[in-house]
Amino acid sequence: MTEETRAIQVQQEQRPAVRESRSRRVFAPAVDIVETNDEILVLADMPGVRQEDLEVVLEKNVLTIRGTVQMPHMQEYDLEYAEYEGGDYERIFTLADDIDRDHIEAEMKHGVLHLRLPKAGPARIRRIPVKTG
Amino acid sequence: MxxxxxxxxxxxxxxxxxxxxxxxxxxxxxxxxxxRRRWMEVEFPPLNIWTNNDQAVVTAELPGIKPEELELSVNNDTLILRGKRVANDLPEGARYQRRERFQGEFARSLQLPFAIDADKVEAHYENGVLTITLPRAEADKPKRIAVHAAESNGKEG
Missing domain, CATH: 1.20.5 (Single alpha-helices involved in coiled-coils or other helix-helix interfaces)
Structure with a gap:
């Protein structure tokens, strides 16, 4: 069987400026995923993430959500007790449906990502503009 | 062997x-x-407590809450945080594919290492993080006690 010749497309993914520290821990946010006949709605708990620190990427049917957290400066204090730890968020999903890439909406509201993915035609690589609130 | x-x-x-x-x-x-305990955590919301000699700062990860639905109270050295997180309204015919986010009522009680001046407590909610500043009660602060030196010959006065 002859090998299929494929044009290799170089995807230049534009990432935001290098993250301030690569040693920070990355956590998977808790999510609710709701589906209707027309759309998929993803709600993700990402406390501490501002709208401008949110990144949503849909590549083919792989959805990645990322958020960076600005940690409070507490130099004058001692940490007495801790139930959570600072870090960033990342979670990757594979979507079963094709999504209408032109009408995706992503918005942070009180530390919760509201992501609306309308269902539609064939998938292509595409970066989702994040709505500024 | x-x-x-x-x-x-x-x-x-x-x-x-x-x-x-x-x-x-x-x-x-x-x-x-x-x-970091994530959505499996038994207690919601997760809290951190920071202190110094003058005050305590409590931070809570409380995404998606209406600040007016939070109830904070302080009694001596104890902080009580209560509230409710309700599910978002879903469109007609919607079904959950995944449901991990906490939902329902919560109440947390925290004992701080010192008594609090309840009148000066401040709370601030931003990006789903609640920050509560709790100044230590004046009466609770350690008093510096002056130590008087004995007579120079060392005998007891």
Whole structure:
């Protein structure tokens, strides 16, 4: 069987400026995923993430959500007790449906990502503009 | 050396030993890098407490809450945080594919290392994080006690 010749497309993914520290821990946010006949709605708990620190990427049917957290400066204090730890968020999903890439909406509201993915035609690589609130 | 009579027993013993070692490793790892409990956490919301001599700062991860639905109260050295997180309204015919986010009522009670001046407590909610500043009550602050030197000859006055 002859090998299929494929044009290799170089995807230049534009990432935001290098993250301030690569040693920070990355956590998977808790999510609710709701589906209707027309759309998929993803709600993700990402406390501490501002709208401008949110990144949503849909590549083919792989959805990645990322958020960076600005940690409070507490130099004058001692940490007495801790139930959570600072870090960033990342979670990757594979979507079963094709999504209408032109009408995706992503918005942070009180530390919760509201992501609306309308269902539609064939998938292509595409970066989702994040709505500024 | 004796062969173990029941090789599977020996294997189980080794497995148990491995498990124990693994747990020990995890425990050590957790000591140095505490693992963040995520949506499996038993208590909502997760809290951090910071203190110095003058005040305490409590931070809580409370995404998606209406600040007016939070109830904070302070009694001496205890802070009580209550509230409710309700599910978002869903469109007609919507169905959950996944449901991990906390929902419902919560109440947390925290004892701080000192008494609080309840009138000066401030709370601030931003990006789903609640920050409560709790100044220490004046009466609770340590008083500096002057030590008077004895007479120079060392005899008791």
């Amino acid at each position: 004796l062969e173990p009579l029941f090789p599977w027993r020996e294997m189980r013993r080794m497995e148990r030993e491995m498990d124990r070692m693994q747990r020990e490793m995890e425990r050590m790892f957790d000591t140095f890098f505490p693992r």
